[in-house]
Amino acid sequence: QITLKESGPTLVKPTQTLTLTCTFSALSLSSSGVGVGWVRQPPGKALEFLALIYWDNNKRYSPSLKSRLTITKDTSKNQVVLTMTNMDPVDTATYYCAHRDQRRGHFDYWGQGTLVTVSS
Amino acid sequence: QSVLTQPPSVSGAPGQRVTISCTGSSSNIGAGYDVHWYQQLPGTAPKLLIYGNTNRPSGVPDRFSGSKSGTSASLAITGLQAEDEADYYCQSYDNSLSASNYVFGTGTKVTVL
Numbered sequence: 169q170i171t172l173k174e175s176g177p178t179l180v181k182p183t184q185t186l187t188l189t190c191t192f193s194a195l196s197l198s199s200s201g202v203g204v205g206w207v208r209q210p211p212g213k214a215l216e217f218l219a220l221i222y223w224d225n226n227k228r229y230s231p232s233l234k235s236r237l238t239i240t241k242d243t244s245k246n247q248v249v250l251t252m253t254n255m256d257p258v259d260t261a262t263y264y265c266a267h268r269d270q271r272r273g274h275f276d277y278w279g280q281g282t283l284v285t286v287s288s
Numbered sequence: 289q290s291v292l293t294q295p296p297s298v299s300g301a302p303g304q305r306v307t308i309s310c311t312g313s314s315s316n317i318g319a320g321y322d323v324h325w326y327q328q329l330p331g332t333a334p335k336l337l338i339y340g341n342t343n344r345p346s347g348v349p350d351r352f353s354g355s356k357s358g359t360s361a362s363l364a365i366t367g368l369q370a371e372d373e374a375d376y377y378c379q380s381y382d383n384s385l386s387a388s389n390y391v392f393g394t395g396t397k398v399t400v401l
Binding site (some may be wrong): 174205207214215216217220228229230231234249269271272273274275276278279280281 | 290300321324326328333334335336339340343345360373377379381386387388389390393394395
């Protein structure tokens with residue numbers, strides 16, 4: 169059973185950099201087509217794709233946030249890390265990591281999510 | 289900001305059929321990219337409901353079905369049940385001139401009357 173879990177700070181100050189870690193099990197980021205991505209959801213709002221990293225280290229970023237985001241992977245640790253610079257209160261959201269299935273590109277397994285609040 | 293548009297809400301009585309539309313464009317759904325659907329119960333992570341336009345993962349009741357045509361897709365729920373009250377999101381891939389990335393719909397709240 170594939171599991172993913174997000175970890176990181178629950179509170180960050182404006183202008184700070186957020187670093188979130190997704191730790192997963194029972195999935196191989198070395199398998200062709202596999203990816204792990206990040207999706208966020210501000211309170212009461214819709215899901216928003218942030219970034220995804222593929223097994224071959226190719227990456228996709230939200231065009232509107234690309235300048236602020238960096239996604240990396242550590243296959244040996246079964247982790248994917250997302251950094252977001254220059255945090256603002258509007259970035260307050262629940263951040264999810266999710267596994268991208270290699271067959272059709274859907275997100276079939278999700279972490280429980282972690283709420284990040286941006287406030288001074 | 290989302291490039292996939294859904295109705296904000298739909299409602300129906302128990303046992304009825306409801307449909308949720310997901311309208312895209314020629315750079316995403318119309319370009320042939322698959323549409324996937326997720327159900328999000330209050331306070332929980334999204335759950336995959338339909339993948340590859342029409343396919344149900346194991347464990348998803350056959351009351352849920354998906355379809356796709358042109359630049360749009362739809363999710364149908366037949367025999368609506370109280371436990372279906374949730375938010376629903378479509379998702380696809382967008383490949384425009386400036387960038388390519390995954391996109392979600394604006395979300396639809398389903399209310400069981």
